[in-house]
Amino acid sequence: MTEAVDRLDGRLVEELQRDGRAPMEDIAAAIGLSRQATRTRFERLVARGALRVVGVVHPSAQGLHAFAHLSVFVRGSALRAARAIARLPTVPLVSIVAGRASLIAEVRAPDMAALHALIRTIGSVDGVAHVEAATYTERIKDRSSPALAVATPRLDAVDRALLDILQADGRAPYAQLGRRINYSASAARGRVQALVGSGAVRVTAIATPGLVGLSQMCGLGLRLTRADAAIAKLLELPAVSYLSLAVGRWDAVATLLVASPAEVVAETDRIRALRGVDSLESWTHLQVVKEDYRLQLAGPG
Known part of the structure; x- marks a missing residue:
């Protein structure tokens, strides 16, 4: 190419x-x-397999309100532990990394008590030595997920049926969506637009990094002394594909998506030099074992 x-x-x-x-x-x-x-x-x-267009449903639409980034330290096979963790339904992301930890995971739960229980479950997985958590307090930037809705929308059976289809095929024609819910195509269009407008779902492209020229994915843990100034500058960097504020080991967690190792070096140097960034810890994604943000939406509205 x-x-x-x-x-x-x-x-x-x-x-x-x-x-x-x-x-x-x-x-x-x-x-x-x-x-x-x-x-x-x-x-x-x-x-x-380089591109999928899917509907990403906001977790709050399914009652998930607590989120964390986990650094998982493993004895023995990282791949075996990663596959075991990936089987947990509320773990959308598991990746083997090169860095201080053996692998990282993103977890979500209905509340903090359930989140802590989930982290304990992961800590008990065979081969896991220990887990460090950075609890997310605010998602600042995410290229794939919808913005937080002003109020969590109440989904009825029609909404859930539409979202089930969109999670598999974000570009499903309105005629197909209408047949699924026994609505006209124009009525289905109105329902989908309402769901998008509420922040319940965002229809977006998810690209496999190595197949569209962005082959290097690097995670960052940041300690910030002047958070507002640093966050404003980080948001201006196109290479930053994800950014959340957190409590725990770091004040913020970010993801860089770039074309080469040289660009990783250049971008991390640029971020270290930003006003308000006190320190930076990085890890390179070697193998993404699971990346699946679909929600189970079956059930009554």
Whole structure:
């Protein structure tokens, strides 16, 4: 694949990350290609497994309000421990890393008591020596997840049916969505737009980093002396794909997504130099064992 093709693929992904249900005509106009060429490129990326367009449901819509980043230290096989942790349903992310810890995980639960119980469960997994937690207090930036809704929406059976489909296929046609809920296509469009507007769901692109030119994923734990100044600058950096405030070992947890190890060095140096950043700890993702943010939405509204 040529550099130009890589660049156009990247722009296509960016447009879909902004709005996963954007009309193909609008995406084509934004990246400077014909509608057919854009669709062909999109279908090629999907067929290669490089790209998925999905509905990411806000966890609060399913009663999940407590979140944490875990650094997991392992005796023996990190892969075996990671696979065991990945089987837990409220652990959406598990990755083997190079760094101080053996692997990292993201966990979520209904409340702090349940979160602590989940962390204890992970600590008891065979091969896990100990677990360090950084509890999230505020998500500042996340390219894939919806913004926090002003009020947690109450989902009825129709909403849940729509969200189930969107979690699997974010670009499912409104006619298909309408058939599932026995609504017209226009009525299904209105329900989906209401769900998006409430913050219950965001339809976005999830790209496999190595297949769209961003092959290096690096996690950061930050100690901050002037949080407001540092956060403002971090939000300006395109390489920062995720940022949350936390309590525990760090004041913030971030993810860098870049094209090369040299860019990791450049970006971490840039972040160390930011006003308000006291110290930085980093880890490199070697193998993502699980990344699945789908929620189980079956049941009464």
